[in-house]
Amino acid sequence: MLFIRSLLFYACLIPLAIFFGGLCLVLWIVPYAIRHRILIGFNWFALKSLQLCCGISVEVRGQENIPDQPVVIMAKHQSTFETFFLQLYFAPLSTILKQELLRIPFFGWGLALLRPIAIDRGNPRAALKKVKTEGMKRLEEGNNVLVFPEGTRTPLGQVGNYARSGADIAIAANAPVLAIAHNAGLHWPMHTLTKHPGKIQVSIGEPIYPEGRNSREMTEEVKNWIEAQIADMPDAV
Numbered sequence: 001m002l003f004i005r006s007l008l009f010y011a012c013l014i015p016l017a018i019f020f021g022g023l024c025l026v027l028w029i030v031p032y033a034i035r036h037r038i039l040i041g042f043n044w045f046a047l048k049s050l051q052l053c054c055g056i057s058v059e060v061r062g063q064e065n066i067p068d069q070p071v072v073i074m075a076k077h078q079s080t081f082e083t084f085f086l087q088l089y090f091a092p093l094s095t096i097l098k099q100e101l102l103r104i105p106f107f108g109w110g111l112a113l114l115r116p117i118a119i120d121r122g123n124p125r126a127a128l129k130k131v132k133t134e135g136m137k138r139l140e141e142g143n144n145v146l147v148f149p150e151g152t153r154t155p156l157g158q159v160g161n162y163a164r165s166g167a168d169i170a171i172a173a174n175a176p177v178l179a180i181a182h183n184a185g186l187h188w189p190m191h192t193l194t195k196h197p198g199k200i201q202v203s204i205g206e207p208i209y210p211e212g213r214n215s216r217e218m219t220e221e222v223k224n225w226i227e228a229q230i231a232d233m234p235d236a237v
Contacts (some may be wrong), residue, residue, distance in 0.1 A: 002054075006195045009053035016045050021106025021139055028032060032115065038093050039110050041216030043088040048144070050081075055197030058085065058186035058189050058208065064203030066090075070139045071207065074175045074222045076230065077148035078156055085212060086146055086180065094138040095146040096131055096165070115143060119137060128165060149219065156185035162223040167215035176207035179222040181229035203229045228236040 006078035020042040027035040050056045058100050073090060075082055088091050090116075112118075117134045119127035133231040135145045147169070150160030170177045182202040188195050208218055 002194050004198065005054050006193050009049055009195065010193070012049040012053060013046055014044055015050070017106045017110075019110045023177060024106075024109040027113060033092075036112055038203050039114060040088050040091050046084050049086065050084075050188075050195070054082070054187075054195040056200060057193060058200050058202060059196075060089070060202045060204065062206075065204050065206045067176055067207050070142055070175060071144050072139070072166050072170040072173075072175055073146045074149050074177055074181035074219075074226075075142055075146065075183055077150055077153045078182070079153065079188040079190060081184035081188045082180075085202070090144045090146070092143045092145050093195060094135075094143045096135070103218060111165075115141075117145070120214065131165045132168055132172055132184040135165075136173045139169070139173045139175050142155045149222065153185075153190045155190060157224075159227055162219050164215040164219045165220070167210075167213075167218035170216060171206075171213075172216065174210060176209050177222060179205035179225045180205060181205070181226040181233070182193055183230060183233040183235065186234060191226070194225075198234075201233050203233075205229075 006197055015088060020039060023038065027038060073086065075086060083095070087095065088213035094116045094117055096119065097111070102112045102118055117138065118132060118218060119130055121127060138145050145234040149162040149166055152159045152160070166177060169175070180202065182200060184200050186196065187198050187200050208221055210218065
């Protein structure tokens with residue numbers, strides 16, 4: 001039954017991706033603020049489909065910690081869920097991602113119009129420079145910037161190496177960092193189609209301001225907070 005419900009979710013998601021991707025053929029000439037509002041409609045419909053088809057809802061804690069200014073978001077990466085959720089919840093948002101994602105038909109077209117920071121992982125030095133310069137630019141434009149400091153998805157219960165690129169952007173732009181912890185991997189596991197019903201918990205930490213901190217200290221603070229929060233969340237369906 002869970003597998004069938006998951007297939008039903010993808011039966012909704014794929015046409016949505018094609019529809020919104022098709023809109024991109026026209027939306028590229030539309031001002032960013034307008035096309036952004038339209039395109040993140042895909043995220044809203046995707047999360048609503050997830051709830052209706054798979055019985056997965058979201059509980060957010062720490063909304064009061066979101067400051068009234070652009071921030072660097074450093075989030076745990078366990079699933080595909082957070083790519084949908086964070087883009088919607090923290091809009092307008094520019095995500096640091098691998099440039100290959102922009103080549104995916106329909107889905108990648110939409111991503112490309114949301115002002116992401118697309119990097120070539122085959123050239124780490126150039127990628128680091130681009131992340132910092134474009135991250136600062138996006139913050140100046142009024143966008144939040146999303147960084148997955150572990151670089152790739154890590155299975156529930158595992159801890160990857162936290163890179164300092166997010167903290168580097170925050171220090172250079174004098175912008176606060178928001179740490180985001182969640183247990184989405186419990187309900188939307190990586191490398192499988194099957195989704196598990198329940199409530200995904202998302203925790204938003206207090207802003208971490210760069211004054212008096214270096215990137216290593218900020219990153220370590222983010223890591224310790226995220227992993228401590230996840231340790232207190234449910235880890236079994």
